[in-house]
Amino acid sequence: MTSSRTFATSAPGKVIIFGEHSAVYGKPAVAASASSMRSYLLVQPDVKDTDISLLFPDIKLELQCALEQLSAITASHTLGEKLNPALTSAIASLLEEHKLPALQHSAALCFLYLYLSIVPASERTPTRFTLRSTLPVGAGLGSSASVSVAVAQACLTLCSHDSITPPPRDTVNKWAFVGETCIHGDPSGIDNAIATHGGALLFAKDSPTPPRRLVPPSPIVTVLTYTRIPRSTKTLVAGVRSRYEAEPEIFGPLLESMGALAERGCRALEEGDLATTLQLVQVCHGQLVALGVSHPGLEVVRVLTDELGIGQTKLTGAGGGGCSLTLLNNDAPEEVVTQFKSELQERYGYETFETTLGGSGCSIVDLDDARVDKNTRQTVLDVFASTESSREQLDNWLLPEGPTSLPWQF
Numbered sequence: 001m002t003s004s005r006t007f008a009t010s011a012p013g014k015v016i017i018f019g020e021h022s023a024v025y026g027k028p029a030v031a032a033s034a035s036s037m038r039s040y041l042l043v044q045p046d047v048k049d050t051d052i053s054l055l056f057p058d059i060k061l062e063l064q065c066a067l068e069q070l071s072a073i074t075a076s077h078t079l080g081e082k083l084n085p086a087l088t089s090a091i092a093s094l095l096e097e098h099k100l101p102a103l104q105h106s107a108a109l110c111f112l113y114l115y116l117s118i119v120p121a122s123e124r125t126p127t128r129f130t131l132r133s134t135l136p137v138g139a140g141l142g143s144s145a146s147v148s149v150a151v152a153q154a155c156l157t158l159c160s161h162d163s164i165t166p167p168p169r170d171t172v173n174k175w176a177f178v179g180e181t182c183i184h185g186d187p188s189g190i191d192n193a194i195a196t197h198g199g200a201l202l203f204a205k206d207s208p209t210p211p212r213r214l215v216p217p218s219p220i221v222t223v224l225t226y227t228r229i230p231r232s233t234k235t236l237v238a239g240v241r242s243r244y245e246a247e248p249e250i251f252g253p254l255l256e257s258m259g260a261l262a263e264r265g266c267r268a269l270e271e272g273d274l275a276t277t278l279q280l281v282q283v284c285h286g287q288l289v290a291l292g293v294s295h296p297g298l299e300v301v302r303v304l305t306d307e308l309g310i311g312q313t314k315l316t317g318a319g320g321g322g323c324s325l326t327l328l329n330n331d332a333p334e335e336v337v338t339q340f341k342s343e344l345q346e347r348y349g350y351e352t353f354e355t356t357l358g359g360s361g362c363s364i365v366d367l368d369d370a371r372v373d374k375n376t377r378q379t380v381l382d383v384f385a386s387t388e389s390s391r392e393q394l395d396n397w398l399l400p401e402g403p404t405s406l407p408w409q410f
């Protein structure tokens with residue numbers, strides 16, 4: 001029984017290069033994994049208890065749910081259905097007494113919805129789930145999708161009777177889409193596809209053809225800027241929906257043009273045509289401004305990029321704050337890029353990361369595997385347990401292909 005083992009799952013964040021928001025309307029979009037920024041979910045049997053415990057310290061959520069209470073809820077969601085309103089409201093009533101703010105509520109709803117749908121009552125045993133992430137929460141880098149993928153993988157593993165091996169990726173991806181739907185209502189599915197499969201994809205919602213893998217001739221290096229301005233994907237996606245519904249003749253062609261831009265951008269990336277890619281980054285940001293999803297705090301990054309002449313900046317993800325992506329000119333002087341980053345840090349309190357896009361998708365590790373020595377195992381458990389663990393510690397002990405390579409399976 002896998003439920004008696006201790007294991008961890010993991011999934012990366014993503015960067016949307018072209019096509020955020022228009023992706024929700026079935027238009028093509030291009031995204032890549034930010035594989036060094038990930039969510040990690042530790043699953044431990046909890047022999048002394050009769051509950052499942054959710055420990056999500058990044059969002060200050062601790063929740064115990066009695067298994068007996070959970071089995072009173074009939075979970076009848078099968079894949080391919082729209083979200084089951086009866087299940088959503090049963091979970092909402094269960095959570096009512098905790099009076100959780102929206103951020104915590106959506107995380108608990110996503111977890112419980114997937115747990116109750118995937119793990120049959122007969123397979124549920126007292127378990128402790130600890131979630132840690134090196135992604136900024138609610139910042140446009142797909143933390144919600146990486147959490148949904150990590151949870152879907154863990155739940156599918158809990159109801160498998162085999163050893164700890166990666167569940168089929170297509171099944172993980174489909175369940176993670178359900179999790180994303182719990183968090184933001186109307187996802188395109190691009191974020192969970194990237195968090196599951198990794199790499200870079202040209203994606204269209206509901207397309208009869210599967211997403212196409214993109215292979216640029218050289219690695220895509222970007223500077224990501226986290227403005228620390230909080231926002232919610234759910235609210236921003238709903239805002240675009242109401243603008244579109246009020247003025248379909250204006251916003252319809254704009255969304256169409258955004259999709260055309262993403263396809264053109266995909267070609268430019270694959271041809272290694274940096275000049276065209278940069279121009280498209282600039283236009284794409286303008287389209288997102290027209291959709292109403294920028295923020296003065298994001299414009300600061302774009303204006304500084306222009307002033308220093310180092311490349312082009314666009315918002316990435318749902319916008320309204322969160323993160324921007326800067327694509328650098330080939331000849332951007334290193335000292336000017338350093339000036340760009342330090343000005344954003346010192347003057348505005350923003351955080352910058354230089355990241356190469358692409359890389360591994362979701363992964364799983366059996367911590368009872370004989371290849372994990374006792375000390376490493378204990379340190380990994382301590383890193384999960386301590387709310388003080390820094391991003392560096394999480395990277396050091398958990399990052400697949402990181403310094404302490406656990407036997408992650410992909």
Ligand SMILES: Nc1ncnc2c1ncn2[C@@H]1O[C@H](COP(=O)(O)OP(=O)(O)O)[C@@H](O)[C@H]1O
Pocket residue numbers: 039056058059102103104105106107108131132133136137138139140141142143144145147183184231232233234317318
């Ligand atoms: N580290 C985390 N721990 C628990 N829940 C998380 C974590 N990171 C993200 N989430 C969930 O994802 C939601 C944020 O998703 P969203 O608004 O789509 O932003 P983004 O996906 O761009 O980071 C949070 O409200 C929470 O439900």
Ligand SMILES: C[C@@](O)(CCOP(=O)(O)O)CC(=O)O
Pocket residue numbers: 016019020021022023024139140141142143144186187188189190191233237316317318319
């Ligand atoms: C706005 C959108 O295109 C991307 C949202 O990404 P994020 O949650 O802001 O990381 C929505 C979606 O595609 O599901």
Ligand SMILES: [Mg+2]
Pocket residue numbers: 142143144145184191233
């Ligand atoms: Mg999200």
